[in-house]
Amino acid sequence: MHIVWSDLAKANLKEIYNYYKEVASVRVAKSITNKIIKKPGALTKQPELGQTEENPTVLGRGFRYLVEGNYKIVYKVYSGNDEILIAAVFDTR
Numbered sequence: 001m002h003i004v005w006s007d008l009a010k011a012n013l014k015e016i017y018n019y020y021k022e023v024a025s026v027r028v029a030k031s032i033t034n035k036i037i038k039k040p041g042a043l044t045k046q047p048e049l050g051q052t053e054e055n056p057t058v059l060g061r062g063f064r065y066l067v068e069g070n071y072k073i074v075y076k077v078y079s080g081n082d083e084i085l086i087a088a089v090f091d092t093r
Contacts, residue, residue: 012089039068
């Protein structure tokens with residue numbers, strides 16, 4: 001299985017990076033975004049690792065999520081394509 005980041009998830013990461021670059025520092029921004037990027041790596045061996053996403057807009061559509069710090073990483077497994085799509089990343093606070 002390989003991991004693919006959606007355009008929305010990439011945009012979410014960029015927003016997170018830019019926010020922390022402004023309120024903290026480039027080092028903090030890189031650290032936080034790198035942790036978010038690395039977190040889904042475990043999914044290549046255990047794609048069902050995350051919990052089922054219960055947001056009503058995607059409920060029953062096979063989305064799952066992981067948590068890294070204050071961020072939820074929403075993903076979906078496409079077994080037929082041997083692919084894990086990272087759909088979105090957002091702050092849970």
